[in-house]
Amino acid sequence: MEKSGKQQAVLTSVHNERVKQWTQLLDRKGRDKQGRFLIEGIHLAEEALRSDVPPEVLVYSAERAEASLRLRKEAAALGIECVAVMESVLAKCTDTESPQPVFAVVPKLPWRPADLLAASEKGGLVAVIDGMQDPGNLGTIIRSADAVGASGVLLGKGTVDLYNPKTVRSTMGSLFHLPIVQGDLQEWLPQAASRGVKVVSTRLEDAVSMYEYDFRQPTWFVIGNEGQGVSASVQQLAQHHVRIPMQGRTESLNAAMAATVVLFEAMRQRGGGTKQYS
Missing domain, CATH: 3.40.1280.10 (SPOUT methyltransferase, trefoil knot domain)
Structure with missing residues (x-):
């Protein structure tokens, strides 16, 4: 994992507890329970980073790390945790057939x-x-x-x-x-x-x-x-x-x-x- 520029081990197991929590966000019940949701792709992550509801964590493919480098620098500057994962983890946590190189976990919008x-x-x-x-x-x-x-x-x-x-x-x-x-x-x-x-x-x-x-x-x-x-x-x-x-x-x-x-x-x-x- 990576936070504020610090590089740590790549998350490899789909059975990891954090991965299980992220996977739950694909289901409405899980989203309601956690009060969070997933966004996939560079563009959506950029929009979230520049909004009033920034991501809690940015998850990126270790095998396609170059694709998200600029985005991760922007996230790290905001103190947002960046986690490197294997493609198998990325596929487990996302909804698309061909996963984007990054997804983010975001709090539900605060509006009333x-x-x-x-x-x-x-x-x-x-x-x-x-x-x-x-x-x-x-x-x-x-x-x-x-x-x-x-x-x-x-x-x-x-x-x-x-x-x-x-x-x-x-x-x-x-x-x-x-x-x-x-x-x-x-x-x-x-x-x-x-x-x-x-x-x-x-x-x-x-x-x-x-x-x-x-x-x-x-x-x-x-x-x-x-x-x-x-x-x-x-x-x-x-x-x-x-x-x-x-x-x-x-x-x-x-x-x-x-x-x-x-x-x-x-x-x-x-x-x-x-x-x-x-």
Whole structure:
């Protein structure tokens, strides 16, 4: 192992106690128990190192050490432990068929729904996820929310785990750029509305074109499940409903694509991305 520049033995056994703990993080139960999650690859590790939630430990392939040299120097400068392992250990602890040369163990994000309420009082834009199941779709929406300068993302009950390895990878590091929190939509949507936030969802019936809706006001935009859309109980909490006008013959868009279209329209109305919300 290596810490602050000190080189020690390479970790070789997949039966090592630390390796067992890291492997548990591939499962939601293990992540919930430890309050930590795994990120894989140089890019995600770089994003974590530069965020407010730096890794607790950086694990790298001893056989591909050159690939992570710069990253390890950056981590060591921050006092982060760097552990060299054999490829067999790397494969045991990661989710991909061809493991990246590095992974890191990171504490779960510290944000709470109250943080989104505070941001919304300043005119914020929040993407609210209701029961989405596909990790790739969730990751894409998080990237889109990041791209438009949204205040954050709220994940309702029944939504795929934010820390699922596939979700984490698909965010491409955006999960470190803005608050992402989990909470009961039945509790937090009414609280947001009581503070002057407009709760908006998409639907086809009794909805206005998204181009006619004023997204310049504090807005929490609800995106639903891939197959069923926004649930009936959450739909009742929405004060306004918008639809995406379409000229072609398709009847609907992928959930992540639809969310991205609306979020970028909100950004356009708010000044084309010239203002950032915190």
